[in-house]
Amino acid sequence: MTQHNGTSIPLVELRGITKAFPGVLANDRIDLTLRGGEVHCLLGENGAGKSTLIAILSGLNRPDAGEILIEGKPTTISSPRRALELGIGTVHQHSTLIPALSVLENLMLGDRRGLRLDEAGARRRLRDLSAQLGVEIDPDAKARDLALGHQQQVEIVKALWRGSRVLILDEPTSMLTPQGVAELAKVLDRLTESGQAIVFITHKLHEALSLGDQISILRQGRLVGHLTKEEIRIRSHDELRAEIVRIMFGEEARDIGDVAELREEVAGARSERHVPENAEVVLELRGLTAPGEGSERGVEEISFELRQGEILGIAGMDGNGQRALAEAIAGQRHASHGHVLLYGGDVSRLGVASRQKLGLRYVTDDRLGEGIVGMLPVGLNLFLKRIGEAPYWRYGRIQRAVVEGRAAELVREFDVRTPSVSKRVSTLSGGNIQKILLARELSFDPKVVVFHKPTYGLDVKTTAMVRALIRKLADGGGAAVVISTDLDELLELSDRIAVLSRGRLVGVVSNGPGAAEEVGELMVGSPAEAA
């Protein structure tokens, strides 16, 4: 591992960066060197300390110890504005664009020169930067009307707007189609050619290997490995991959049989679940149409059949009607047309509670909002959907002992980490909250369960557990609809993948080799539709 493999002074150098939050050492003596013309990949799982490091670089957090050298000079990055002045631009994982404003207005925001907006100047700057990136951006389009890939291009332009030389991309591929990722790679190429230094954060190993000139691996707040340009060039991908997996997960690697990247390691070993052709149809949608809410899209004419033992993935980028579909199946949203059939019986007119009792369940993506009541204890949250029912309630009174006893069982069964069942749910971590939702929806004889982004924002272990539960449900005679924006997840779980685009199902693909590309094509849509 050479620190200086060139004569030039690195653009940015981090030395011994340490940052502690209450209870966690998020960054522990991290060294990092960023050079112009290179893509430096930061690889690590959730909670490895990537985000903290980025927050320090972009001026959102200050390190407790360590120093930052910019072009060799020790510098303090005291605020996001200071970071921009120093030439460090960041594209955050979550969009910072204002949906209701135009692209141009988003880019001009924060300009302090004069009272009048310099629209003509901004147009010129946008033209130059898009030419540099090789992309086309409509300056007058509202940000909310842009596809995610285009929104990201605008974010990149925004990060470069004030002449950044270091561009930080935080999990930039998490929302993109395979085609979108390819386009992003081209943009990065052009940027490095022009001497830009790029920090590329990801937890996907194959991206790091294909895009990175340097790879640094973080684990539990420490820099545990570094691969230089030379190493990446001379060693075979398989060899590198094996080494990175070992570094990333250490001894744990054997326990987590389920990490997306490891799955590639054991390609073929994926348990080939087989759904018999003649299996019973448990859920059928016939021309289901449900309105959107506010700015969010509805769904039109959705039809599919789900057989016993099957896992149907619903792919599509966020905002294409996922929530409307999930809620219309669950009964939380009134369908304007069409039918939902459960075991051949029409449940379209039934409410949430009746469908719930028939075994049709919904694990929401809005865990904190509609999923739980944060102020209530774990125990009550587990029985939210059975309020008033015996034996938990009798004569309108809660049977505390029964509820807590059963809750304790569920907590054990689903491995919810909580000091007690009387603890307020809002004090638990996201992963444990998701386990509570799963415990609630997957108990009392579930038959068909709709999972909406079931692993979004969860750590590796919880993710593995959630996926195992979904598989267990299907193997045990149930069936699942998994709605997710994470294509890798769907490829791992599903038997078939349907693609939701602009509120319609545009195609169904059987999972197998080549499915990723096919799904990607469908997500992007035909040129006529994309217009």
Added chain:
Amino acid sequence: MILASQVWTQIFWTSVIAGGLLAGVPLMFTALGEAISERAGVLNIGLEGMMLAGAYCGFLGAYYGGNQWVGYLAGIGAGILASLIMVALCVWLGLDQIVVGIAITLAGEGITSVLYQARFSAEQPRLGNLDSNPIPLLDRIPVLGKAINGQTPLFDQPLIVYLGLTFAFVLAWVFRRTNVGLNLRAAGEKPEALDAAGVSVVATRSYAVLATGSLAGLGGAYLAIAGTGGFQPFLTQGQGFMAIVIAMLARGRPIRVVVFSLMFGIALSLSTVLQLAGIELAPEVVNMLPFAAVILALILFARRAYLPPALALAYVRGAR
């Protein structure tokens, strides 16, 4: 039975428009103010209280200062003082905007009533008529340009009305074409993005609320000085709340605020107009009409109303 031709005369229309303008101008000032803070993400329920503070102080200023302009300035000052409470509690400390707004309204109603009763209840003084400024040429239009029943002719308004109309256009330009306007909109749409762009959300919202207070104060002062020529307790009769509705229906767009304000102004001045047309209604029914108009407008246009996503949410850096 009244023949339609008797009612829909030119005289009728002139008085409808002139009356609408008279009653609509205080609404216009106040709703323009609300449009500013609403777009910046602060819902100002205290508008009614700020209007009353402005009305009372405006009346005091005009009465003791002997000049309408002293009155308007006093009204603006009172509005700013009242909105400072909102700035401190809601923008700086992040308290609930609705609770604080209601408190300001109640306080404004109570304090101005008590002060007026204590000082003026015996005399109930009136203010004199205002100088008005005819628009050259337009005031010579037959019928439309003439005074009817002693009302101000349509094209012969106090200067402050022209200033207010001009201000609406200036405000539209500010929203659309300036950094300040863009910052305001960003503060209401997505304050964290504004913060990330290096502009202080707290400062932006503070200025917006102060602007709202000054305009509500001016609206109240106009109501006292030009509208009724004096102060009475509860003078505004819910106009502050009407202004909130107007700003929402107008989606915070200044020009639309003006149009909607005049429409509500017409509803407010209906009693005079109906008398003119020879239709007798119980005063209770007539007094109810503006509020019926509000409800009707809400039913008809509720879907058109647009509220910024961050409206009424306190901004705390780093909280998600």
